Amino acid sequence: MLVSSLTQVEFGYNDIPCIQDANVEIHSDEFVAVTGPNGAAKSTLLKLMLGLIQPWKGNVFLSPSNKEGKKLQVGYVSQQISAFNSGFPSTILEFVRSGRYASGSWFRKLSKEDDVLTEEALRQVGMWDLRKRKIGELSGGQKQRICIARALAQEPDMLVLDEPTTGMDLDSRFGFYQLMHHQVKVHGRTVIMVTHGLAEVAPYLDRIIELERKEDGRWKCCTTTSCNGHFVPVG
Numbered sequence: 001m002l003v004s005s006l007t008q009v010e011f012g013y014n015d016i017p018c019i020q021d022a023n024v025e026i027h028s029d030e031f032v033a034v035t036g037p038n039g040a041a042k043s044t045l046l047k048l049m050l051g052l053i054q055p056w057k058g059n060v061f062l063s064p065s066n067k068e069g070k071k072l073q074v075g076y077v078s079q080q081i082s083a084f085n086s087g088f089p090s091t092i093l094e095f096v097r098s099g100r101y102a103s104g105s106w107f108r109k110l111s112k113e114d115d116v117l118t119e120e121a122l123r124q125v126g127m128w129d130l131r132k133r134k135i136g137e138l139s140g141g142q143k144q145r146i147c148i149a150r151a152l153a154q155e156p157d158m159l160v161l162d163e164p165t166t167g168m169d170l171d172s173r174f175g176f177y178q179l180m181h182h183q184v185k186v187h188g189r190t191v192i193m194v195t196h197g198l199a200e201v202a203p204y205l206d207r208i209i210e211l212e213r214k215e216d217g218r219w220k221c222c223t224t225t226s227c228n229g230h231f232v233p234v235g
């Protein structure tokens, strides 16, 4: 099932284009990485896919429904963890539990089932034992993990992750790649993540979207497939 697509998309900031010829399709049950150098517009590509910014030209599609015909749930982890400064008032548990409001009415009372899903998400990222700690007291890698937990607690059909392993140690990163692979292959979710650590994550991926510089200095999308960790260009 097609979950998201960009067709002939062009976009830029302050009248300066930064992305051109973006033709991307994301299907359900795929683990896809977006890669490219700093400033290549990887974060911008994700924001376009999510409809957070509008393209100058071209079409953006985000499926309104999932495979079961229900409203598509999207969990997004942006790069903005710096917003959690030392004064951030919530505990880890409160923060991750609040993600449950996204999968239902924002005005409902959370139930036992919401508590179970919150605990499961926190255990999956290894943060359950620290659940009573204030977010502002956490390290960068720990903040990253609780943002992932909050997205997982939403039971998303699609997880959109912008450099989610920033600040994580090696073991945590590999644990995270396995967790995401499991989410795709066992739970039928779609995962798209921006990464600079392609060599590490490649064995877990279905596909890679690479942003490359064109001769005129702008950026274009170039999709490649991954096959047992070896990258095979397809276009």
Ligand SMILES: Nc1ncnc2c1ncn2[C@@H]1O[C@H](COP(=O)(O)OP(=O)(O)OP(=O)(O)O)[C@@H](O)[C@H]1O
Binding pocket: 013, 014, 018, 036, 037, 038, 039, 040, 041, 042, 043, 044, 045
């Ligand atoms: N809000 C903004 N206003 C103006 N220019 C922006 C804005 N956000 C991004 N840009 C510019 O757009 C280009 C793409 O930025 P983007 O953050 O998408 O790149 P990226 O590939 O995700 O980079 P990185 O690997 O460093 O995170 C860069 O040249 C950046 O300076």
